[in-house]
Amino acid sequence: MRKNTKGQDTEQKLTPQREVVLQVIRDTEQHPTAGEIFEAARKRLPGISYATVYNSLRFLREAGLVREISFGDSASRYDREVERHDHAICTNCGKLVDFNLPDAAGLLRVAARKSQFKAESVQLTLLGLCPECH
Amino acid sequence: MRKNTKGQDTEQKLTPQREVVLQVIRDTEQHPTAGEIFEAARKRLPGISYATVYNSLRFLREAGLVREISFGDSASRYDREVERHDHAICTNCGKLVDFNLPDAAGLLRVAARKSQFKAESVQLTLLGLCPECH
DNA sequence: TTTTAGATTTAGAATTAGTCTAAATCTCGC
DNA sequence: GCGAGATTTAGACTAATTCTAAATCTAAAA
Numbered sequence: 001m002r003k004n005t006k007g008q009d010t011e012q013k014l015t016p017q018r019e020v021v022l023q024v025i026r027d028t029e030q031h032p033t034a035g036e037i038f039e040a041a042r043k044r045l046p047g048i049s050y051a052t053v054y055n056s057l058r059f060l061r062e063a064g065l066v067r068e069i070s071f072g073d074s075a076s077r078y079d080r081e082v083e084r085h086d087h088a089i090c091t092n093c094g095k096l097v098d099f100n101l102p103d104a105a106g107l108l109r110v111a112a113r114k115s116q117f118k119a120e121s122v123q124l125t126l127l128g129l130c131p132e133c134h
Numbered sequence: 135m136r137k138n139t140k141g142q143d144t145e146q147k148l149t150p151q152r153e154v155v156l157q158v159i160r161d162t163e164q165h166p167t168a169g170e171i172f173e174a175a176r177k178r179l180p181g182i183s184y185a186t187v188y189n190s191l192r193f194l195r196e197a198g199l200v201r202e203i204s205f206g207d208s209a210s211r212y213d214r215e216v217e218r219h220d221h222a223i224c225t226n227c228g229k230l231v232d233f234n235l236p237d238a239a240g241l242l243r244v245a246a247r248k249s250q251f252k253a254e255s256v257q258l259t260l261l262g263l264c265p266e267c268h
Numbered sequence: 269t270t271t272t273a274g275a276t277t278t279a280g281a282a283t284t285a286g287t288c289t290a291a292a293t294c295t296c297g298c
Numbered sequence: 299g300c301g302a303g304a305t306t307t308a309g310a311c312t313a314a315t316t317c318t319a320a321a322t323c324t325a326a327a328a
Contacts, residue, residue, distance in 0.1 A: 013304095015304095015305070015306085017305080017306070018305095047306095047307085048306085048307090049306065049307045049308065049309095050307095050308090051306075051307070051308080051309090052305080052306055052307070055305080055306080074315095
């Protein structure tokens with residue numbers, strides 16, 4: 001890590017590539033996969049490579065700017081919403097939406113007691129039919 | 135689909151290979167990956183192929199005899215417990231344990247209301263430290 | 269009992285998501 | 299402008315899983 005004369009961290013981190021990846025994710029309501037992000041990023045920054053998209057996604061995830069979500073079927077998806085929240089997945093069309101369960105803190109407490117774990121976070125996934133599919 | 139003279143479905147489905155795969159999963163408290171299942175199955179039925187393990191896992195999953203669980207890191211794991219339950223994952227050692235949250239029905243109702251989905255099931259994942267790691 | 273159609277298994281090729289590598293490029297502080 | 303360290307790139311690589319096509323099995327029909 002680089003420091004300036006005052007000992008502060010002076011690394012410039014949000015490079016153009018990373019910024020484009022972040023914008024792609026922020027510009028959609030959807031939850032795109034790395035492949036979809038690559039395609040969209042390429043339109044704004046032709047020449048960006050697949051590896052850079054992955055590097056950027058790791059960086060953004062570690063910086064807390066995006067969230068990675070993965071459920072069974074293949075590729076991870078990325079979510080612009082970084083606050084704690086839950087997911088609903090449509091078993092018919094595959095649509096994934098965010099929502100917030102009330103009293104997440106209480107849920108965390110109960111889950112910790114039941115599992116004997118020291119809880120850090122809880123996340124709930126609902127499987128069902130989205131409004132369009134029922 | 136084959137039928138006998140009475141029109142009943144007579145296909146025999148739980149082949150020796152599938153049965154071995156099922157037994158491997160039932161014989162462990164752990165949640166093995168397909169690769170681990172393949173290794174264990176091979177000891178009981180040398181010559182079983184990787185593809186057959188995958189075929190069997192799909193069959194068993196669709197028959198409701200095992201459950202597939204997948205969280206971010208790579209390979210799916212398989213769970214002998216098929217009743218509704220929740221998972222706790224240790225962020226330090228990766229251990230995965232099952233537990234049951236009380237009032238799952240109430241949770242499902244609240245989640246359905248908040249998400250506007252017609253709920254089929256809910257599953258909660260707790261991330262934290264297992265008893266050995268704290 | 270032989271035939272046969274469909275299901276299953278097998279080995280290995282193919283696909284897919286994601287990571288790694290090494291060289292080229294960039295950036296910042298000097 | 300120089301040089302260290304970070305970043306990007308293209309493409310090779312890996313790991314998980316699926317696909318394919320041929321061989322085998324099974325149970326009903328002949």
